[in-house]
Amino acid sequence: MTRRDQLFKWAVYALGLLPVWVLDAFVLSRYPLFGVTPILLPVAAAAVAVLEGAAGGAGFGLWIGLIWTLSYPGVPAAMIFLLTLAGFFTGTLSRYALRSSFAGCIVCAAACLALLELFQVISGVIIQLGPLPALLSIALREWLLSLCWTPLIYLIFYRIYRRVGGQKLA
Amino acid sequence: MKDFFHKNGVLLLVIALLLSLLVGISSALMGGTADPLSNAATTITAPVRSLVSNVLDWAEGVYNYVFRYEELNTELDTLRKQVADLEAQLRESGEAARENQQLRQLLRLQEKHQDFVFESARVTQRSTTNWESTFTLSKGSSAGVQTGNCVISETGALVGVVEEVGLNYCRVSTVINTDIEMGGICVRTDCAGILEGDFALMSQGRLKLSYLPDDAQLRPGDQILTSGQGDIYPPDLVVGRVEELRSDPSGMMRYAVLKPQARLDSLVEVFIIKEFDVVE
Numbered sequence: 241m242t243r244r245d246q247l248f249k250w251a252v253y254a255l256g257l258l259p260v261w262v263l264d265a266f267v268l269s270r271y272p273l274f275g276v277t278p279i280l281l282p283v284a285a286a287a288v289a290v291l292e293g294a295a296g297g298a299g300f301g302l303w304i305g306l307i308w309t310l311s312y313p314g315v316p317a318a319m320i321f322l323l324t325l326a327g328f329f330t331g332t333l334s335r336y337a338l339r340s341s342f343a344g345c346i347v348c349a350a351a352c353l354a355l356l357e358l359f360q361v362i363s364g365v366i367i368q369l370g371p372l373p374a375l376l377s378i379a380l381r382e383w384l385l386s387l388c389w390t391p392l393i394y395l396i397f398y399r400i401y402r403r404v405g406g407q408k409l410a
Numbered sequence: 411m412k413d414f415f416h417k418n419g420v421l422l423l424v425i426a427l428l429l430s431l432l433v434g435i436s437s438a439l440m441g442g443t444a445d446p447l448s449n450a451a452t453t454i455t456a457p458v459r460s461l462v463s464n465v466l467d468w469a470e471g472v473y474n475y476v477f478r479y480e481e482l483n484t485e486l487d488t489l490r491k492q493v494a495d496l497e498a499q500l501r502e503s504g505e506a507a508r509e510n511q512q513l514r515q516l517l518r519l520q521e522k523h524q525d526f527v528f529e530s531a532r533v534t535q536r537s538t539t540n541w542e543s544t545f546t547l548s549k550g551s552s553a554g555v556q557t558g559n560c561v562i563s564e565t566g567a568l569v570g571v572v573e574e575v576g577l578n579y580c581r582v583s584t585v586i587n588t589d590i591e592m593g594g595i596c597v598r599t600d601c602a603g604i605l606e607g608d609f610a611l612m613s614q615g616r617l618k619l620s621y622l623p624d625d626a627q628l629r630p631g632d633q634i635l636t637s638g639q640g641d642i643y644p645p646d647l648v649v650g651r652v653e654e655l656r657s658d659p660s661g662m663m664r665y666a667v668l669k670p671q672a673r674l675d676s677l678v679e680v681f682i683i684k685e686f687d688v689v690e
Contacts, residue, residue, distance in 0.1 A: 262458075309430075310451035313581045314539050317432075378541065382540050
């Protein structure tokens with residue numbers, strides 16, 4: 241695959257992220273369900289990592305981590321590193337232990353989200369944000385609600401993968 | 411996995427770690443000012459935020475007109491009655507105000523006044539995280555907005571405090587956010603306390619008035635204003651009403667749960683108090 245093909249492929253993936261970003265940043269934040277707003281960007285990172293493997297997953301995770309940290313208020317900077325790591329592990333898992341399918345994506349998205357929620361809960365405990373039951377309640381609801389969006393997000397990136405993903409442009 | 415490490419995998423992880431440290435340290439060092447990367451990213455995405463926000467506000471307006479017409483009509487009737495009651499109270503208090511003015515002149519007292527300098531702003535982004543309650547507004551340092559400025563709604567209710575300022579945006583910590591802390595006072599009893607956010611109450615859209623004196627006689631419905639103690643925040647801004655009184659887990663301290671006056675989930679336009687001058 242030429243460098244130009246690589247750039248084109250990842251540009252299309254970045255374009256595919258645009259509706260997810262708009263939905264996450266502007267639409268869903270206005271209409272919380274059960275008192276929480278889902279987080280879609282980590283699910284997007286997991287979906288691409290499942291389809292493209294460890295290297296692609298880590299790179300896309302880095303990109304999403306940057307967007308998340310820089311353009312969303314209140315997101316800790318550690319998310320850049322955490323999402324890169326999550327993309328790497330998700331991609332590795334999908335290559336060696338799971339299938340690069342929707343089922344694999346659900347498992348990886350669940351793991352990715354669980355990692356992030358754990359980080360938030362531990363941070364919350366350290367800075368005494370609130371009582372542990374309240375932190376866990378928010379984390380669990382956020383995890384569940386975010387996981388519900390996995391089918392749509394996987395569909396978006398699967399369609400992109402079918403067109404330009406992997407080595408198709410080579 | 412070997413492929414990953416061959417394909418500059420280690421480099422990617424190192425870059426990610428360095429970027430995390432860079433953004434984190436610069437955010438911490440710059441206090442309430444947005445770090446350059448966040449500033450640049452949010453400035454670039456500002457037109458998109460404004461566009462999407464305007465489209466959603468329009469769509470909500472259409473939805474409310476089509477599906478909530480009766481509800482809005484009922485709310486309008488209730489508000490009309492409230493306005494009529496308030497006008498009647500205003501007429502009755504006119505006599506007291508005139509007498510107050512005469513007495514001030516007699517005693518050569520400076521007239522009590524509050525001067526505020528406002529900057530109007532639109533809400534371009536609601537809180538995208540469940541771990542804090544914030545808004546992003548459409549004005550920033552280029553409009554003279556500074557960290558610590560109070561934000562009020564069009565009805566004068568306190569919305570929150572500016573906690574981060576970028577070039578053309580600012581992030582507001584709402585009254586129910588956990589890092590809010592300011593003096594509050596009850597209109598009916600003059601009882602003072604500290605207005606604080608609480609994580610458990612935040613998800614219910616509430617905040618608390620704590621450090622109440624032992625003889626505090628608050629009751630549900632009491633209106634709470636900012637006290638202006640320390641001259642950091644303006645006084646007499648409406649915060650909300652008492653919903654219930656509770657004791658903390660130790661049972662030693664009481665606090666009041668407040669429902670904010672500002673409707674945080676439906677704000678479109680707000681006003682930032684850039685400067686204030688209060689003469690008592």
